Amino acid sequence: MTADTLTPNKAASSEVASPAAAPRTAALPHGPGPVVECRGLTKVYGEGDTAVHALRGVDLVVQPGELLMLVGPSGCGKTTLISIIASVLDGSGGTCRVLGQDMLRMPERDKPGFRLRHLGFCFQAFNLNPCLSAAENVAVPLLIGGWRYGKALDRSRELLQQVGLADKADAMPDQLSGGQQQRVAIARAFAQEPDLIVCDEPTSALDSATGEKVLGLIRDMTHSSHRSVIVVTHDARIFRFADRIVAMEDGRIVPLPAASGIPLSIPPV
Ligand SMILES: Nc1ncnc2c1ncn2[C@@H]1O[C@H](COP(=O)(O)OP(=O)(O)OP(=O)(O)O)[C@@H](O)[C@H]1O
Ligand SMILES: [Mg+2]
Secondary structure (H helix, E strand, C coil): CCHHHCCCCCCCCCEEECCCCCCCCCCCCCCCCCCEEEEEEEEEECCHHHCEEEEEEEEEEECCCCEEEEECCCCCCHHHHHHHHCCCCCCCEEEEEECCEECCCCCHHHHHHHHHHHEEEECCCCCCCCCCCHHHHHHHHHHHCCCCHHHHHHHHHHHHHHCCCHHHCCCCHHHCCHHHHHHHHHHHHHCCCCCEEEEECCCCCCCHHHHHHHHHHHHHHHHHHCCEEEEECCCHHHHHHCCEEEEEECCEEECCCCCCCCCCCCCCC
16 A cells, blocks of 8 residues: 555545545645555564564555544454554554654654644543543643633533533533543544544444434544544444545454445445
8 A cells, every 4th residue: 555545535455435535625734645654563562472463564544634444353453553643652663654753753752742732532441530520621632732721611612512512511520421421532532623533432332323423523523624533443333434444453454354344335424
């Protein structure tokens, strides 16, 4: 796979493309080119007899404005891959460039600032601060980024309204259902309009209707503001929201498995 063969709407053999991908117009901090470019990326946890080869040479390119879904069986390396892309986990070998920056060689001291300016996360564990309300949780990246408290809270309430939680803005996390906490985490990931958002199983705690609504929202945000989003999912109900679907197996990108239930073409939503 090469970067120039992987524009949205243009599928490589292991991927499915949607006819609904967005045009690219926004200026990105790294200039033209892919938002993510992994080449031969490896990750080994531990060493010796107990070493786990979680990534065995991943090649992956994500373009600006693209909503990419990453699918594959449990343990195949999906969370590991997006964690390296999100600069919260070190890779072992190969390259992983995000917005032109080499994640494997970026000094540790530069990573928090890079994440704050450019990345949004929504991980499998929602990681909400139990001492902050829903709106304050969403506001955290904005406050760290220098927003005034009042403005940050206004923006948080706006985002919570978009994910259907306008009436829960003042609720504490332990007063929210799993699905509601998940939506707070999604709102937080989008709060400071990052260039790249990674979501790990964003619909796992949502009922069908809410899951589709949230994915529709993520897709609209992706296309309207030319964010790029990587969504790890097992949820066949949301495949139709993807611009492209990429499958992993045993630490590698593989052709989509025939019996996976993934459509061969994604109809426009
Ligand atoms: N911190 C760790 N130490 C050792 N092994 C790990 C660690 N984290 C993950 N692994 C192993 O690496 C492999 C890939 O794990 P990963 O969490 O990336 O899989 P996944 O595709 O996200 O799975 P799931 O769909 O269940 O979330 C698995 O074999 C897992 O046991
Ligand atoms: Mg995982």
